[in-house]
Amino acid sequence: MKVAYYSPLPPERSGIADYSAHLLPALQERIEVEVVKRGRTRPARGTDLSLYHIGNNPDAHGWIVHALRKRAGTVVLHDFVLHHLVAGLTIGRRDGHGYLDAMEREGGVVARLLAHGVLDKRIPPLWESRPEEFHLAGEVLDLATGLIVHSRHVEDRARAAGYERPIWRIPHPAWEHAEVVPDAIQGAPLIGSFGNVNASKRIPQLLEAFARLRRHRPDARLLLVGAVSPGFDLDRRLQRLGLSGEGIVRETYVEEDRLWSLMAACDVCVNLRSPTMGETSGSVIRQLSLGKPVVVSDVGWFAELPEGVALKVPVDEHETDTLYAALELLARDERARAAMSRAGLELVRREHELGRAAELYVAALEQAAGGDAVANAVLGDVAAAATDVGIEPGSAEAAELARRLAEVELGR
16 A cells, blocks of 8 residues: 655644644555655545645645645544634635635525624634634535544544544544653743734633732742744733743743743643644653643643543633642642553553554555455454354453544444
């Protein structure tokens, strides 16, 4: 099997570029992969199928959508809500009619009228104010012969949108890292937040909760790593909360090695998100692989994390209070932090190990290329092997086999 592989790659500043750079060597050990050069949209010759990584960034993924239009294939759907992507490929390229058509396809005449309001600048852009209501993933779902997703959340949303072809749920692979030397940042505790600094990352709520924590724990520090989004006045918010001094440590974009070093320095990592686009957080996967306790919003993929691994903060009127309580608990309770660290490391080892993710990818791609013939052959081999070792129908071992087969859409 030879696979044409479409994805952003370093040096592009993209989480999916980092993801592919990490995954590709493991895939290439198992199957033949042709990495398609950025911008090339014509179908790759001599390949059995194409694998398209689709995310919400039009600069990183616009050319991949054009390639998908020319040759259908398996799509790795990193975000379910693709409103930003579609807006960039239409409005961003002076194709207002394309945006109107995409909105009407999603939500009928009412959605088209809302899109007119956006084009006429009478209402705020919907990809900023209401993206979760109009996912605009319809075209990609129509073109995808199969989907690879990282969460039950995205799988359920795709099914709810009417997608009936195969879906393979594969955990986001964890990075294999050498010994990481923590950066020498002071803080007791040091709390880290990584990613763009904006309202959707719940930075206003985090700043409010941290300001309360600092009143009782003046040695606490908040490390904010990431660029400030346009229109978000971080300095004004810090001044209002009395956090413009030594309580805040700021970093903008950092290279991969320094990112690991900064994460390793943290006692707690906070990863808030609302609304969610259906994304799985590479930052959280990194943090868990370092054994860091994490605090997350109780939405999407984040809500699927086991209870012992993450403290989950509902997005409601009590969000700031709940977040403060979570930070205070982890600041004072070393045993709680240690227990979460152990649980996170075990989750990464059990579910997110790179080799396991690569094997699940290969199984999905083989089934995508060979269809029912591959599925039946695999099930036959598993059944024969189970019989050989004496596994009986209805036993615990048989149930575990069924669960593992279901992970690769073979559990029938």
